[in-house]
Amino acid sequence: MPVSEELLEILACPMCKGDVEFREKAEFLVCERCDIRYFRERCDIERCRKCSGELKVSEGEVLVCRECSRWYPVIEDIPHMLPDNLREDLC
Numbered sequence: 479m480p481v482s483e484e485l486l487e488i489l490a491c492p493m494c495k496g497d498v499e500f501r502e503k504a505e506f507l508v509c510e511r512c513d514i515r516y517f518r519e520r521c522d523i524e525r526c527r528k529c530s531g532e533l534k535v536s537e538g539e540v541l542v543c544r545e546c547s548r549w550y551p552v553i554e555d556i557p558h559m560l561p562d563n564l565r566e567d568l569c
């Protein structure tokens with residue numbers, strides 16, 4: 479289920495407070511060991527940055543900030559909007 483319009487209205491980028499845009503089909507590179515999802519469009523990596531383990535391609539949903547272009551994964555309908563200093567998935 480996509481993120482609702484109402485929720486999108488409320489959500490803002492935690493870093494710049496800009497509006498975010500929902501994308502229903504995004505490719506992620508997933509490290510199952512670390513439970514980290516890297517947004518493939520932004521992360522040109524072959525191995526997990528934390529454990530150097532293998533990554534699996536998987537489709538998912540993402541929110542992208544219209545102002546600063548930061549991205550935030552939506553996992554099981556929950557937007558995960560963490561500031562940079564709490565993220566392990568930045569490339």
Ligand SMILES: [Zn+2]
Pocket residue numbers: 509510511512513514526527528529530531
């Ligand atoms: Zn890993």
Ligand SMILES: [Zn+2]
Pocket residue numbers: 491492493494495496543544545546547548
């Ligand atoms: Zn932003």
